[in-house]
Amino acid sequence: MGRTPCCDKTQVKRGPWSPEEDNTLKNYVEKHGTGGNWIALPQKAGLKRCGKSCRLRWLNYLRPNIKHGGFTEEEDNIILSLYHNIGSRWSVIASQLPGRTDNDVKNYWNTKLKKKLLAAGKTSPSTTTAATTTTSFNLTPPSSFPADNMLPYFPILETNSHQEMLAAAQISLPELMEIPENVENSYTCGLFPAANPLPQEPVSSLSPSFSVDNNASGSSSWTTSSEDDKFLAEFGSGLLPCDVLNSFDFQEKLSDDQINYHPSFAYYSSSYYSSIT
DNA sequence: AATTCCTTCAACCGCTATGGC
DNA sequence: TGCCATAGCGGTTGAAGGAAT
Numbered sequence: 381m382g383r384t385p386c387c388d389k390t391q392v393k394r395g396p397w398s399p400e401e402d403n404t405l406k407n408y409v410e411k412h413g414t415g416g417n418w419i420a421l422p423q424k425a426g427l428k429r430c431g432k433s434c435r436l437r438w439l440n441y442l443r444p445n446i447k448h449g450g451f452t453e454e455e456d457n458i459i460l461s462l463y464h465n466i467g468s469r470w471s472v473i474a475s476q477l478p479g480r481t482d483n484d485v486k487n488y489w490n491t492k493l494k495k496k497l498l499a500a501g502k503t504s505p506s507t508t509t510a511a512t513t514t515t516s517f518n519l520t521p522p523s524s525f526p527a528d529n530m531l532p533y534f535p536i537l538e539t540n541s542h543q544e545m546l547a548a549a550q551i552s553l554p555e556l557m558e559i560p561e562n563v564e565n566s567y568t569c570g571l572f573p574a575a576n577p578l579p580q581e582p583v584s585s586l587s588p589s590f591s592v593d594n595n596a597s598g599s600s601s602w603t604t605s606s607e608d609d610k611f612l613a614e615f616g617s618g619l620l621p622c623d624v625l626n627s628f629d630f631q632e633k634l635s636d637d638q639i640n641y642h643p644s645f646a647y648y649s650s651s652y653y654s655s656i657t
Numbered sequence: 658a659a660t661t662c663c664t665t666c667a668a669c670c671g672c673t674a675t676g677g678c
Numbered sequence: 679t680g681c682c683a684t685a686g687c688g689g690t691t692g693a694a695g696g697a698a699t
Contacts, residue, residue: 396667396693419684435685436668448666471687486688487666 393428397437401427405434406442414438440481447479451488459485459493 393401408425415421419431427434440446451459455477462473470482470489477485 394669417684430669431684432670433668439686440667468688482687483667491665 391428392422392430392433394430394433397441401429402437402442405429405438409438409442436483440483445479446481448484451492455480456493456496459489463489 397405404425404427408421408427412424414435415424417431418435421427422429422431422434425434429437458476459473462469462476466472468486468489470486474480474482474485
């Protein structure tokens with residue numbers, strides 16, 4: 381017994397959208413909205429298309445402020461960093477790139493970025509060995525970093541890979557702080573804590589140009605300021621103040637493979653920090 | 658100029674998540 | 679609590695166009 385199809389495929393048009401269909405859909409959605417029901421929308425709009433197809437066309441192509449092609453170096457770095465941390469969760473990655481869709485990011489990764497990474501001599505995190513390959517990349521923070529104009533960040537809560545990794549290595553961490561449901565004002569970057577200690581002093585800017593290799597060496601630089609900002613490390617399902625995390629020797633306790641699944645770090649503004657501590 | 662191969666990316670497929678009843 | 683409809687997501691496909699032969 382098969383699955384119930386979402387629409388009668390013999391009654392709907394498939395394949396590429398014509399400009400007329402695009403116009404019809406665009407005009408309808410701009411005038412009436414989706415009504416919270418894509419399945420019913422094509423009939424109302426006078427389109428011979430499946431509701432799913434309409435939804436996809438709108439989200440990936442017709443909705444306002446969509447950007448196509450021309451990924452910047454900064455976007456590359458964000459994708460690389462997030463893919464390294466959370467894997468192929470394209471919708472989460474795309475949410476960090478204004479104007480980009482999950483489909484775009486996925487296609488870009490599969491056709492260009494992955495090859496770029498391989499050409500640079502680095503395999504995916506899960507297959508990196510203890511050889512001598514090294515890859516460098518830059519993370520460029522938003523221009524007005526930090527505080528008020530940081531990238532909105534969707535917390536990495538779902539994956540247990542870090543916890544599984546720690547469990548396998550029989551490592552226990554200090555008690556984690558709970559991550560609130562609505563995390564705002566944070567900026568993420570992937571760093572190896574042992575090699576790249578996060579600042580314990582308040583900072584106003586950082587130069588997150590660093591290199592990563594499978595021995596977890598590299599460098600990062602940070603600038604202090606009078607801003608009362610703090611860093612917290614996001615680790616699996618909780619937060620750790622960085623002074624605690626920096627005292628934890630990861631390289632001592634993890635294998636080369638395991639250390640490639642490094643935790644993610646998040647920068648939090650002072651107001652946010654004080655609201656949760 | 659013709660053919661084949663390769664790359665790109667829009668669109669589809671099928672599964673899971675979510676929310677309403 | 680269970681069922682159903684729909685939304686959302688990630689993997690995959692295939693048409694189109696460019697590059698190579």
